[in-house]
Amino acid sequence: MSAGRQRIPAFFEADVRVPSRGLDLQLSLEEGDTLAIMGPNGAGKSSFAAAVTGTLPGSRRQAVGRIELGGRTVLDSSRGVNVPTHRRSVALMAQTPLLFPHLDALDNVAFGLRSRGVPKSQARQDALVWLEKVGGREFAGEKPWQISGGQAQTVALARALATRPGLLMLDEPLNALDVTASTRMRGILKELLARQSAVLITHEILDALTLASHTAILHDGRVVASGPTRELFTRPPNVFAARLAGLNLIRTGGDALAFRAADVVVSAREPGLGAEASGLPAGARHFPVRAQALEPRGETVLLRAEGEAGESAGHEVHAEADVSLVAAMDASPGSSLWFSVPEGALRRYRPAG
Amino acid sequence: MLLAAVVGLAFILVPPLAMALRVDWTHFIPLVTGQAALDALSLSLRTACLSTALCIVLGVPLAAVLSRAQFPGKRVLRALVLLPLVIPPVVGGLALLYAFGRAGLLGPPLRALGVELSFSTAAVVLAQAFVSLPYLVLSMEGALSSGEARYETVAATLGSSPAATWWRVTLPLALPGLLSGAVLAFARCLGEFGATLTFAGNLQGVTRTLPLEIYLARESDPDAAAALALVLVAVAILAVGLAHGPWARRWTGVR
Numbered sequence: 001m002s003a004g005r006q007r008i009p010a011f012f013e014a015d016v017r018v019p020s021r022g023l024d025l026q027l028s029l030e031e032g033d034t035l036a037i038m039g040p041n042g043a044g045k046s047s048f049a050a051a052v053t054g055t056l057p058g059s060r061r062q063a064v065g066r067i068e069l070g071g072r073t074v075l076d077s078s079r080g081v082n083v084p085t086h087r088r089s090v091a092l093m094a095q096t097p098l099l100f101p102h103l104d105a106l107d108n109v110a111f112g113l114r115s116r117g118v119p120k121s122q123a124r125q126d127a128l129v130w131l132e133k134v135g136g137r138e139f140a141g142e143k144p145w146q147i148s149g150g151q152a153q154t155v156a157l158a159r160a161l162a163t164r165p166g167l168l169m170l171d172e173p174l175n176a177l178d179v180t181a182s183t184r185m186r187g188i189l190k191e192l193l194a195r196q197s198a199v200l201i202t203h204e205i206l207d208a209l210t211l212a213s214h215t216a217i218l219h220d221g222r223v224v225a226s227g228p229t230r231e232l233f234t235r236p237p238n239v240f241a242a243r244l245a246g247l248n249l250i251r252t253g254g255d256a257l258a259f260r261a262a263d264v265v266v267s268a269r270e271p272g273l274g275a276e277a278s279g280l281p282a283g284a285r286h287f288p289v290r291a292q293a294l295e296p297r298g299e300t301v302l303l304r305a306e307g308e309a310g311e312s313a314g315h316e317v318h319a320e321a322d323v324s325l326v327a328a329m330d331a332s333p334g335s336s337l338w339f340s341v342p343e344g345a346l347r348r349y350r351p352a353g
Numbered sequence: 354m355l356l357a358a359v360v361g362l363a364f365i366l367v368p369p370l371a372m373a374l375r376v377d378w379t380h381f382i383p384l385v386t387g388q389a390a391l392d393a394l395s396l397s398l399r400t401a402c403l404s405t406a407l408c409i410v411l412g413v414p415l416a417a418v419l420s421r422a423q424f425p426g427k428r429v430l431r432a433l434v435l436l437p438l439v440i441p442p443v444v445g446g447l448a449l450l451y452a453f454g455r456a457g458l459l460g461p462p463l464r465a466l467g468v469e470l471s472f473s474t475a476a477v478v479l480a481q482a483f484v485s486l487p488y489l490v491l492s493m494e495g496a497l498s499s500g501e502a503r504y505e506t507v508a509a510t511l512g513s514s515p516a517a518t519w520w521r522v523t524l525p526l527a528l529p530g531l532l533s534g535a536v537l538a539f540a541r542c543l544g545e546f547g548a549t550l551t552f553a554g555n556l557q558g559v560t561r562t563l564p565l566e567i568y569l570a571r572e573s574d575p576d577a578a579a580a581l582a583l584v585l586v587a588v589a590i591l592a593v594g595l596a597h598g599p600w601a602r603r604w605t606g607v608r
Binding site for chain 1: 423503504506507508509510511512513514515517518521522525526528
């Protein structure tokens with residue numbers, strides 16, 4: 001993922017800044033791979049997508065820097081190169097299908113081919129093949145408002161892929177779908193993205209783990225963590241990756257300790273040598289913390305706290321505890337608590353990067 | 354509330370009904386097929402069609418610029434486009450005369466080109482297009498603005514050039530708006546009176562459109578005036594029906 005240090009350029013390389021949005025990203029991708037981009041709202045995910053497709057709204061919101069795709073320079077602001085959207089070969093699939101309402105499903109899929117001057121009958125034949133690949137043959141003749149949201153999204157995928165884009169930009173493609181439709185769509189994407197170079201913007205770690213070989217995490221317009229997806233979330237290098245993976249992370253010198261909020265045992269008093277009394281196995285790690293917020297989640301409460309001393313000092317740590325337990329401890333923001341983690345639930349590693 | 358609505362509806366429907374009752378039905382056919390009446394009807398239909406076409410040619414690009422382009426003074430420009438809607442038609446006709454008339458601003462250069470506009474059928478078309486243009490621009494701009502830009506972005510990422518996108522996405526999506534705008538403009542053209550009389554005059558078969566004929570006949574032949582007025586109402590209803598009928602929806606499916 002290190003952008004362009006070695007001189008064999010990757011299939012897709014972006015070094016872009018959008019000053020008006022505080023965006024400054026270096027990302028790359030090998031041919032046929034999928035890169036997931038994650039991060040909180042406002043981190044710059046969609047601005048990055050717009051910079052790559054060349055669709056940043058407004059004339060003053062311009063992207064500067066360089067974008068290379070398949071050996072072609074798509075953007076190079078230092079040389080005044082800014083290839084218009086329709087010649088970039090970057091297909092966009094967004095959260096909403098945005099099927100053309102005046103065309104049926106088949107003609108929607110054929111649209112990109114027709115735009116390239118492919119004759120109508122041949123474009124439709126090709127489109128039908130793509131519709132079949134997403135399991136949409138039976139609604140080929142339906143208008144967009146006659147099919148379900150999930151079906152429309154599969155048509156949108158077929159439409160994007162039918163143009164055989166150099167890069168497929170997927171901007172939260174499963175976000176608007178219900179559980180059944182998104183599960184189905186994830187399966188279709190897994191199959192069709194196998195050899196397609198793609199960037200997948202998502203806030204679901206499941207999407208990243210299933211669909212993307214690599215993941216980059218954005219925060220405030222910068223890449224704060226990146227690497228092979230599985231590695232990134234099992235051994236998170238920093239708190240940004242850890243949070244997305246649902247893990248607490250405590251750095252101690254060069255080492256990292258990661259553990260799940262659900263594995264934390266909360267107590268109001270310092271667990272002494274007789275810790276077995278509280279049900280803790282011997283050899284647990286204990287962190288003194290000060291509670292900051294309590295978020296009820298049905299049967300349990302998510303306790304957000306800050307480490308007060310020792311190795312956890314200054315770290316934000318989360319624990320999930322029973323409602324009754326939290327009530328019995330009379331915990332409230334400001335309370336001093338102890339978070340204990342059984343040795344078996346601790347992941348200890350030396351983080352990469 | 355309901356009562357007020359009924360009164361409002363009655364206010365619109367009673368006058369045409371009263372007119373229909375006033376019509377001498379036994380002589381209806383001869384009344385509306387006199388030479389003067391036929392001349393006026395034919396002139397009205399021809400000029401209204403031409404004026405509507407002119408409105409489309411001039412108004413669609415104007416609406417596209419108003420809805421898509423970003424530039425300072427856009428609000429002022431939009432207000433100026435509405436000018437013909439709010440100034441009295443007679444004043445509009447006078448303004449056209451000062452612009453395109455024989456002694457007008459553009460009169461000498463036009464005459465040098467061999468074009469003589471005032472008191473010709475072309476002047477009727479200009480007068481009608483002048484007063485009707487805002488209807489088409491407003492309607493078309495509304496159709497272009499309502500979220501259609503997102504479809505254009507998608508089309509571009511699918512490799513469609515701006516020109517191709519305009520013809521294959523923007524225009525088909527805006528077609529219902531264009532259609533209803535064209536119908537409104539057509540109806541307004543049919544009814545044009547003040548600007549036509551002022552700028553184009555009142556010559557039978559050349560510039561005397563149906564409204565002018567009706568106004569003239571009102572003195573000399575009230576029965577013919579009422580019958581012709583009813584024809585005008587019928588043509589207008591037919592036009593509006595064409596635009597809003599059940600088949601109009603299918604037109605949005607044109608490729």
